[in-house]
Amino acid sequence: MYKYLQFDIEALDNLKLGKFERDANNEYTYSYIPGSVVKGAVVWDIASKKGEVPTEILNGDTIFYNAYPLINDMPAIPMMQGYVGDKQEIRGNKETITIKHSFSADIGENVIPYRNYEFVAVDKDDPSKVYGYNTPKTENLHINKRDSKDNDTKIFRYEAIKKGEFFRGYIRVNEKYADDVMGILKNEIMYFGGSRGSGYGKCRISNIKYISQVCQYESDFDIKKDLYIYFLSDAILYYNGKVNTYIPVNILKEKLGIKGKCEYIDSYSGLNMSATYNSLYNTNTVCYTAVSKGTVLKYQVEEEINPEKIKELVNSGVGIRKEDGNGQIAVLGKIQDTLTVLKKDKDEDKGKSNVKLENEDKKLINNILKNIFIKRSDLEVKRLVLSLIKEKDTPKGSLQSQIGKLLNIFENGVYKSEEEFIEHLKNYLGHIQDRRGKEIWQRLNKYSVYCSTSEYKIERISIQKMLLDFLENNKNPIFEALENIQREGIRVGGFKFPNENEGKKVLYDLKMKFFIVFFEYCIRTKEVK
Numbered sequence: 001m002y003k004y005l006q007f008d009i010e011a012l013d014n015l016k017l018g019k020f021e022r023d024a025n026n027e028y029t030y031s032y033i034p035g036s037v038v039k040g041a042v043v044w045d046i047a048s049k050k051g052e053v054p055t056e057i058l059n060g061d062t063i064f065y066n067a068y069p070l071i072n073d074m075p076a077i078p079m080m081q082g083y084v085g086d087k088q089e090i091r092g093n094k095e096t097i098t099i100k101h102s103f104s105a106d107i108g109e110n111v112i113p114y115r116n117y118e119f120v121a122v123d124k125d126d127p128s129k130v131y132g133y134n135t136p137k138t139e140n141l142h143i144n145k146r147d148s149k150d151n152d153t154k155i156f157r158y159e160a161i162k163k164g165e166f167f168r169g170y171i172r173v174n175e176k177y178a179d180d181v182m183g184i185l186k187n188e189i190m191y192f193g194g195s196r197g198s199g200y201g202k203c204r205i206s207n208i209k210y211i212s213q214v215c216q217y218e219s220d221f222d223i224k225k226d227l228y229i230y231f232l233s234d235a236i237l238y239y240n241g242k243v244n245t246y247i248p249v250n251i252l253k254e255k256l257g258i259k260g261k262c263e264y265i266d267s268y269s270g271l272n273m274s275a276t277y278n279s280l281y282n283t284n285t286v287c288y289t290a291v292s293k294g295t296v297l298k299y300q301v302e303e304e305i306n307p308e309k310i311k312e313l314v315n316s317g318v319g320i321r322k323e324d325g326n327g328q329i330a331v332l333g334k335i336q337d338t339l340t341v342l343k344k345d346k347d348e349d350k351g352k353s354n355v356k357l358e359n360e361d362k363k364l365i366n367n368i369l370k371n372i373f374i375k376r377s378d379l380e381v382k383r384l385v386l387s388l389i390k391e392k393d394t395p396k397g398s399l400q401s402q403i404g405k406l407l408n409i410f411e412n413g414v415y416k417s418e419e420e421f422i423e424h425l426k427n428y429l430g431h432i433q434d435r436r437g438k439e440i441w442q443r444l445n446k447y448s449v450y451c452s453t454s455e456y457k458i459e460r461i462s463i464q465k466m467l468l469d470f471l472e473n474n475k476n477p478i479f480e481a482l483e484n485i486q487r488e489g490i491r492v493g494g495f496k497f498p499n500e501n502e503g504k505k506v507l508y509d510l511k512m513k514f515f516i517v518f519f520e521y522c523i524r525t526k527e528v529k
Helices: 035-050 087-091 175-185 249-256 307-316 359-389 400-413 418-434 436-446 463-472 477-488 503-524
Strands: 002-011 018-023 026-029 068-071 083-086 096-101 111-113 119-122 129-133 137-149 152-161 166-174 189-191 202-211 226-231 237-239 242-244 262-268 271-274 288-291 296-301 329-332 338-343 448-452 458-462 490-492 495-497
Touching (some): 035 166, 035 175, 035 189, 068 119, 083 087, 087 111, 166 175, 249 262, 249 307, 359 448, 359 490, 359 495, 359 503, 400 418, 400 436, 400 503, 436 458, 436 463, 458 477, 463 477
Parallel strands (some): 026 152
Antiparallel strands (some): 083 111, 137 152, 226 329, 237 242, 490 495
């Protein structure tokens, strides 16, 4: 028999909850407290007191659920993927917006995916109304002494969840050890995440109690036709000897006791890399591809499903590493075709500053925001390029020299005015097109990457099209992604960079930066023969 514990976590210090995704100059943090982090803190406390940890705590029998944000006493869950809304309203980040799910027959026109919030809290009285929330984070620079060589000091940027945030956690534990875990939580102060010796990770545990069962989102138990699986956490769907992007039909039929037809229809999902960290050996565990939280899968069945089987599946979860918070789901017979999303601010005193800023002060703040934006956008552009070159088509024949020339043109173009550079590039491309046979121009059309569009489609974009769209100021999915970076910008209080007057110039600079980084990677990968 199991007991279920519910508790709230208050971050007294900033929290560094390192994600597997990182590079040499940046470390990123989760926006919630993963179950593996909660597990690590509890196991460490047990080991410190007893010298050993019961097998039932370690082998998956005990489940440590992800602790998601708590917004004014409302527990948040991951935003379901697949919702779309009016392009202008979404990009304008309106405080209240109505969106439709893509499974719906009529989603309208001029729509784009809704990704403004990572989490939502469902209204208690109206399930079609949700409150959107993004966990606030802070960024700092740190000296990396461990990896420095020859006294060459390395500086990297890292993220951390801001102190003052609240989260709600759950633990399923064998009743034999429930009081031990309860006693650990009642110590009140626990540490989560990394860099504890540098002032990170201190949390206060409160509102600890036993509950009948964990229910982050209410499942449906009357299912006869449509069957939806809503992922409340990342899930490693390791079945039939491989990692899957959906639950295989034979596995689902077995777990739900379905005797007749069960058909996989469609899904809206994303993929993450999942790996925990072993502090003893200073390394990550085996890395798997995981279906991301918020994913929704659609199946169809032709019989009524036993409610007890649904309850059993929801309680046990799916996939592997469920003990670390993975594989938590809700089983639904229908989803909300239409949602009203409202912006939710935490209750806090928002005093107004009585400091009067002069024009020089405002210019200084704008320059600071500009520098932050440049650093962040550099990273975002690199991420975009890396995602594009993962899957590409390359032509037969050599393009190495031509890509090198284009890189040189764009690198020198940053010193020209926009009008001068556009004219120079137009003349150069015209020269290529006028060459006999147009061989180079045709190769530029065959070297292409694949990019997701705003309508969940995959579009092939060649280097030739990129360059022509740049000259003619046309839109494509790549430039739309850059426009999103520009539109989001950096905001502090009442200040934002770029403002409306700076937006056009910043977007042009982002496009220039994209081409330079893209051509550099093309040459670096040595796949331009």
